[in-house]
Amino acid sequence: MNHLKFFIFALISVSSFKYCKSIDDHGDDDDVLGLIAFKVDIIDTSSHLSSWNQDDNTPCSWKFITCNPATGRVTELSLTGLNLSGKIGRGLEKVRNLQVLNLAHNTFTGNLNHQLSQLNNLENLNLSHNGFSGPIPPFLTNSRKLKFLDLSHNSLSGRVPDEFFSSCSSLRVLSLSGNNLNGPIPNSVSQCTTLNHLNLSKNRFSGDPDFTTGLWLLTRVRTLDLSHNGLTGRVPDGVLNLIYLKELFLQGNHFSGGLPSDLGLCSHLQKLDLSNNLFTESVPVSFKGLSSLTYLNLANNMLTGEFPNWVGRLNGLEYLDVSGNGLTGTLPESVGGLGSLTYMSLSGNDISGNIPKSLIYSRNLSVVRLRGNRFNGSIPEGLFELGLNQIDLSRNQLTGSVPPGSSRLFETLEVMDLSANGLTGDIPAEMGLFTRLRYLNLSWNNFETRMPLKLGYFENLTVLDLRNGAFHGSIPGDICNSGSLEILQLDGNSLTGTIPEEIGKCSSLYLLSMSHNDLQGYIPRSMSLLRKLKILKLDSNQLSGEIPQELGGLENLLAVNISYNRLQGRLPDRGIFPSLQESSLEGNLGICSPFLKGPCKMDVPKPLVLDPFSYGNQIGDREEGAKSSKGSNHHRFLSISVIISILAAVLISVGVLVISLLNVSARKRLHFVSNALESCSSSSRSTRSLSIGKLVWFDSKIAPGWVVNPETLLHKAAEIGKGVFGSVYKASLGEEGRNLAIKNLVVSNMIQYPEDFDREVRVLAKARHPNLVSVKGYYWTPNLQLLVTDYAPNGNLQSKLHEWSTSSQPLSWSNRFKILLGTAKGLAHLHHSFRPPIVHYNLKPSNILLDNDFNPKISDFGLTRILAKLDRQVMSNRFQSALGYVAPEMACQSLRVNEKCDVYGFGILVLEVVTGRRPIEYGDDNVLILEEQVKMMLEEGNVLECVDESMGMYPEDEVLPVLKLALVCTSHIPSSRPSMAEVIQILHVIKTPIPHRIEAY
Structure with a gap:
């Protein structure tokens, strides 16, 4: 038997040797063996490559293979979108006549094989939309025939080597978009003299690119996309050299200074996007020469000056967005001559005057957004005769009535926002014919009319906001006939009558607000049918009677306010009602609650x-x-009555005693069962936890079998931190060497049902932003709940501010400002991109993690979503761990706060970052409160004396306004604090765009 085994082993070894030798030494005509060797490293779960047979003499009959009919050699291999995985192994270098290699839209991983550079006849290489990682091979463009190279949407990292562009003279199209490439853009890119399309967007390229010796020398380029990176500095003149340029995308960077004036001389330019940068000054007059322009986006910069009158000359313009700047002046009548215009957004400027009536001649207009300007006068009637899809005229000074809509508008309009103006008069009856309308906001006007009738005709309406619109009369019974309404806000009107029973038909409703009206009668029991309801506000009305007990069954209800009505009696004994605080119940006749000191009146x-x-x-x-x-x-x-009374009292007493004994007995049994279950669970956790656990990944790049039992990762040596919500551990991702962070949550306060836990964690996983820690997955058992997130290699801000040693460098001002701006952007994303907003509640330096480039990533956000309840111990621990960062209203009103408490915490964080001192410091006989000290020193005129000396030199004209911004954010009146979106704008204005200062600090 041993001899037989040896013989078989020898036979296999000889065969393997011959096979490998054939791969290494076979002639150029052996495409079959090369492709079979390539197939070995591919995971093909759907057997797409089943026709690839090593016994065939030629691969030309195989699927996804194209051969040259004259030579019989393989020229094209296209495996796009076949759900293949694995890696690019050996073999392809033997397919020497290969001209096209397309592996796009699969899940290949691993590094890019250096042997790809040996395909000397390759003309088209497409590896996009996969999971390739690691650096870009320096000589990947070695093929002198390569014309098309697409490596976009992978996980490639590191710097682009200069050698990568050394042999790109034949390259026509290059895309590296959607990777993690960093560092500067090499000037050697100028050697790609025949390049037509260059896309480097959505990476982490940084620094001040040298346009004049690099990018501006690509004289044949038609599309140049550098968007969504971290590029800085001024964009110089010189774009005139790009005589064929048709599309220029620079949005989402940190470019500053004025716009390049010679852009207006690019007569072929069709699309120009410079949005979301730090550009200043006015729009150059030379832009009026862009006669071929169809797309112009200058939004969210700091442009000033008057709105350019020459815009009306750009006859081919289809898309215009200059929102979020500081433009003044008026909107010229000439914009009505833009017959091709479909999208126009001027929101967030300071433009005044009337809305031009000539807009009615822009027959192709679909979106009009003029929000937040100073437009006055009436709405042009003809505007509502266009086929608009969205119209936003909110926050202006418009007067007059709402024009009636045309039949064309009935078929197209989906969004209408006319809020915060001075509109009056009746709501046109034709509005009920807007069958596609999803969002209607008429709030904060002076209509002084009845609520719009025939609301049930809005078949697709999801948001109806009529707050403070001076509406009167009763609430129409057909308000919920469509069944799609999600948000209904009627606050601050003069509505009378009762809440209609038909309110129960609003099955999709999650926000219902009718406060500050004159509504009477009972709260309808039909509200208990609103299973999705999260927020209910009925305060400041004349509602009477008891709260229906059925409302306690609304499991999703998070906030209720029924104060200042005429309600009385018992609260529902389930759901959120037993824990309602005084502020939500006060001002009624006599509600029975342990939080109220007044009388308890029973309505029996x-x-x-x-x-x-x-x-x-x-x-x-x-x-x-x-x-x-x-x-x-x-x-x-009388004797009989007394006897009956005595007997009744005795029976009642005996009944109470029996019930009490039964309750004690039941509690003892439940306690015994609970202890028994816990004992069984703990004794068998090591062997059965995986079988009852739920391991879920949100990141497809993490292998499902990464770890057999997540509990084995929670050992003391791997612990890297501890907080209110649990301990944090570092774990390595197997062979890939990638590190992750695992938070072991405090189970006693967490949601106990896996489906609820899953739902809330998935909301957190959707909060994707460069300045937020990404949630990668979770593990759930009744006794163990883990959150898996990205690992930050550079520690947290706490350690960089207060725990650095002489061997490490203190934070420079440029890094501190980067951390503050990034933190503000992360918070703004949580506050403004979700409805309801995600509020952090626990912002402090230990929750600001840093990557290798000192980019901040906010952690622990939204963890209150997965708390079953916030008991006193958790709240006490949180206040103690975040002493000094907690907004005053949190201490007074528990959790009845909004995102402004995060703004307060951010303000304290700013003070700590600038001064290097903790928010509260204890001396021998005094307590130093940082906020008060900075405020006092500012009033005395010597506030710069409290700036952290360890960071060395700093620009005073940046530090001083940052300190002032911090004091505004820490106002004790929440409404006086800015929003995080406003904080970002202020920080952008503060940042001094002077290159030598940026380099110096």
Whole structure:
């Protein structure tokens, strides 16, 4: 038997040797063996490559293979979108006549094989939309025939080597978009002299690119996309050299200074996007020469000056967005001549005057957004005769009535926002014919009319906001006929009558707000049908009676306010109602709650009282001796009544005693069962936890079998931190060497049902932003709940500010400002990209993690979503761990706060970052409160003395306004604090765009 085994082993070894030798030494004609060797490293779960047979003499009949009919050699291999995985192994270098290699839209991983550079005849290489990682091979463009190279949407990292562009003279199209490439853009890119399309977007390229010796020398380029990186500095003139340029995308960077004036001389330019940068000054007049322009986006910069009158000359313009700047002046009538215009957004500027009536001639207009300007006068009637899809005229100074819509508008309009103006008059009856309308906001106007009738005709309406619109009358019964309404806000009007029973038909409703009206009657029981309801506001009305007990069954309800009505009696004993605080209940006749000190009035019928004398009189009339009989019967009746009362009292007492004993017994049994279950669970956790656990990944790049049992990762040596919500551990991702962070949550306070936990964690996983820690997955058992997130290699801000040693460098001002700006952007994403907003509640330096480039990533956001309840111990621990960062309103009103408490925490964070001191410091005989000290020193004129000396030199004209911004954010009046979006704008204005200062600090 041993001899037989040896013989088989020898035979396999010889065969393997011959096979490998054939791969290494076979001639150029052996495409079959090369492709079979390539197939070995591919995971093909759907057997797409089943026709690839190593016994065939030629691969030309195989699927996804194209051969040259003259030579019979393989020229094209296209495996796009076949759900293949694995890696690019050996073999392809033997397919020497290969001209096209397309592996796009699969899940290949691993590094890019250096042997790809040996395909000397390759003309088209497409590896996009996969999971390739690691650096870009320096000589990947070695093929002198390569014209098309697409490596976009992978996980490639590191710097692009200069050698990568050394042999790109034949390259026409290059895309590296959607990777993690960093560092500067090499000037050697200028050697790609025949390049037509260059896309480097959505990476982490940084620095001040040298346009004049690199990018501006690509004279044949038609599309140049550098968007969504971290590029800085001024974009110089010189784009005129790009005489064929048709599309230029620079949005989402940190470019500053004025716009390049010679852009207006690029007569072929069709699309120009410079949005979301730090550009200043006015729009160059030379832009009026862009006669071929169809797309112009200058949004979210700091441009000033008057709105350019020459825009009306750009006859081919289809898309115009200059929102979020500081433009003034008026909107010229000439914009009506833009017959091709479909999208126009001027929101967030300071443009005044009337809305031009000439807009009615822009027959192709689909979106009009003029929000947040100073437009006055009336809405042009003809505007509502266009086929608009969205119209936003909110936050202006418009007057007059709402024009009636045309039949064309009925078929197209989906969004209408006319809020915060001075509109008056009736709501046109035709509005009920907007069958596609999804969002309608008429709030904060002076209509002084009845609520719009025929609301049930809005078949697709999801948001209806009529707050403070001076509406009166009753709420229409058909308000929920469509069944799609999700948000209904009627606050601050003069509505009367009762809440209609039909409110129960609003099955999709999750926000219902009717506060500050004159509504009367009972709260309808039909509200208990609103299973998705999260927020209910009925305060400041005249509602009476008891709260229906059925409302306690609304499991999704998170906030209720029924204060200042005429309600009384018991609260529902389930759901959120037993924990409602005084501020949500006060001002009623007598609600029964442990949080209220006032009377508790029960709305029950009065007891039936019998007159004992009536029985005595009747008996006395029937018998002789009326007087004596009457007295005897009366005495007998009283004795019986007393006996019955005593017996009833005894029975009630006995019943109470029996029920109490039963409850004690039941509690003991439940406690025994609970302990037994816990004992069983703990004794068998090591062997059965995986079988009852739920391991879920949101990142497809993480192998499902990465770890057999997540509990084995929670050992003391791997612990890297501990907080209110649990301990944090570092774990390595197997062979890939990638590190992850695992938070072991405090189970006693977490949601106990896996489906609820899954739902809330998935909301957190959707919060994707460069300045937020990404949630990668979770593990759930009844006794163990883990969150898996990205690992930050550079520690947290706490350690960089207060725990650095002489061997490490203190944070420079440029890094501190980067951390503050990035943190603001992360918070703004949480506050403004989700409805309801995600509020952090626990912002502090230990929750600001840093990557290798000191980019901040906010952690622990949204963890309150997965808390079953916030008991006193958790709240106490949180306040102690975040002492000094907690907004005053949190201490007064528990969790009845909004995102402004995060703004307060951010302000304290700014003070700590600038001064290097903790928000509260304890001396021998005093307590130093940082906020008060900075405020006092600012008033005395010497606030710069409190700036952290360890960071060395710093620009005073940046540090001083940052300190002032921090004090505004820490106002004790929440409404006086800015939003995080406003904070970002202020920080952008503060940042001094002077290159030598940026380099110096």
